[in-house]
Amino acid sequence: MKEKPEVNIFWFRRDLRLDDNCGLYHALKAGLPVLALFIFDRNILEQLEDEDDARVSFIHDAIVKLKAELAAKGSGLRVIHARPLEAFQQLQGEYTLRNVFINDDYEPYARKRDQEIGDYLKTKGINFKGYKDHxxxxxxxxxxxxxxxxxxxxxxxxxxxxxxxxxxxxxSYPSKEYLPNLYQCRQPEIPELAEIGFKRSPITVQIPEYxxxxxxxxxxxxxxxxxxxxxxxxxxxxxxxxxxxxxxxxxxxxxxxxxxxxxxxxxxxxxxxxFPHTVHSSFKKEFDNIRWRNNEAEFQFWCEGKTGYPIVDAGMRQLNATGWMHNRVRMVVASFLCKHLLIDWRWGEAYFARKLLDYDQASNIGGWQWAAGTGNDAAPYFRVFSPDLQTQKFDKKLEYIRKWIPEFDDPFRYPQPIVEHKFARERALEVYKAGLAK
CATH class of the missing domain: 1.25.40.80 (Serine Threonine Protein Phosphatase 5, Tetratricopeptide repeat)
Known part of the structure; x- marks a missing residue:
């Protein structure tokens, strides 16, 4: 019977690069050949609503690039489409694993996943080592x-x-210096997007001139x-x-x-x-008593950029078209949803989670709870952004608005505001006060 190769594994997750990669650096210095691994996690992919999700295309492109860089070093990248536990069970049958190296992830799902993998590996006498990189x-x-x-x-x-x-x-961690310590092999091809249930997104991302x-x-x-x-x-x-x-x-x-x-x-x-409870509930518990209106038709107008408030609509159209929205505008559209329309911040957070290419759970939840007034160190609940004032301050010439709302100057095509600002502000203050008085 052929003896299984003895290797360490470095598992790429939110660290899709070879240079200045802490976990990879430590893996490469640990004495055994390092098998590079990426898992297209079914647990995550099956939760995504859109088959052309731009993040999946972005990750796929990053993995193709990573594989090419590794091939130039005489190594490969093992890419598996599975649930993480199934992937490690499969690898355990092919290799004698000694150590698995990762960079830590702090989101609740990631913590649960890593606990499961760590517990499994421990039963097999395999070390699971995490490092700070994110x-x-x-x-x-x-x-x-x-x-x-x-x-x-x-x-x-x-x-x-x-x-x-x-x-x-x-x-910087000089991880590239130790790439000769990779496991020298040719690995199977990366699954095509269609093989993992997706198709290419029309949204593309370039490395910016930052x-x-x-x-x-x-x-x-x-x-x-x-x-x-x-x-x-x-x-x-x-x-x-x-x-x-x-x-x-x-x-x-x-x-x-x-x-x-x-x-x-x-x-x-x-x-x-x-405080992982902030994924589903307010950081400040008393704000869970707010009675949101949650009007589904108004939420749809917000999603589509048809509220009649140009700065809000421009932001939502930019998001839908590009998978990105300017940060100042993110604050305006979030405040509008929560305060003007009295729609639960969790609805907005979930929509951003679906559409944002740069979606980061911690920052997104933090930002939404800030805008809603429910979070730690949040904007006070009585602060209600005026979309008109925000426009005057940050898009005075209406260049951003006209870029994303081509019908802006046509009163027959661009909708009237779905709610009046002064009325909405007073209504929000009343509802918030009533909720906090409970």
Whole structure:
């Protein structure tokens, strides 16, 4: 009987790159040949509603690129379409596994999945080793003096920045130097999109020219008609760029504003880690008493960008067409849904989860709860964005609006507002006050 090859595994997940990859670096230095693995997780794919989901196309393209880079090193990428436990049971029959290396993921599903895989591997005498790669600082690294997590952003940011003064936190892992330690093999072809139940999305993503944007980021980021944001969110979401590289760029080009966005990203990741109930309920429990109207017809108008509020409609049309929406506009459309229409923030969060190419559960839930006033360190419930004022401040020439609403200047084609601002604001304040009084 042929002896099974003895290997370690590095399991790619939200870290689809070879360079500056912490878990991969440690795997490659661990003494055994490293089998590179990616799993198209049926548990995740079966939850997706759209067969042309842009994220699946993006991941597939990233995997094809990764496989080509590995092939150039004489190795391959093992790609399996299965539930993760089934994938490891299959691999265990083909190899003598000693260690499985991963980069940690902090979302509730990922934690449950990794617990299941870790428990299975333990029964087989296989080590399961996780590393920090998705964030700059993770659980237990930025805590209050009493050892409890921060729930207010400003003191968290202060501590985060203090900790960053130690330069090694942003030091790059030279994982590419050790690629000769990969398991030398030819692996089966990557499954085509159709084989995993999807078709190619019309939405494509390019690596943006972000360095020139970062230099003026503070002055341009709030204006949706400008090319004033980094467009790196999808690359940070799937790890096609290292968070450490992004932070180093922030320190160099925009130490106040851009770096602050990365602090928010870490902050929300840790809020989700410590308070996983926020996926389904308000961080501030008393806000679960709000009586949402949840009018389905109005929700559909919001989804389609037909509310009669141009800045809201432009944002929703941009999202539907491109899988991305400008961050300033994300706040406006979220506030409008929750406050003007009194529709549950969870409805909006779920729609973003379906449409956003850069969907990150922690940041998305944090942002929606901020807009609804239900989250930690949220905008106060009585703050109701005026879409007209937001337009005057950030799209005064209506360039963004006209780009996404070609019928804007035609009163017969563009709809009237579905609700009047002053009335909606007063109604929201009444409903919120009544809910909080319970």
């Amino acid at each position: 964030v700059v600082f993770e659980k237990n690294e930025v805590l209050k003096e009493d050892g409890t997590p921060y729930t207010v952003f400003t003191p968290y940011k202060r501590k985060w920045l203090q900790k960053l003064e130690a330069e090694f936190h942003l030091k 360095i020139e944007v970062l230099g003026n980021y503070k002055n341009t980021r709030d204006y949706p008609a400008l090319n004033g944001t980094s467009k790196l969110s999808v690359h940070l979401r799937f790890g096609t760029i290292s968070i450490r590289e992004a932070a180093r760029l922030g320190l160099e080009h925009s130490p106040d504003t851009w770096l602050s966005e990365l602090v928010w990203r870490d902050f929300y990741a840790m809020i989700l880690w410590y």
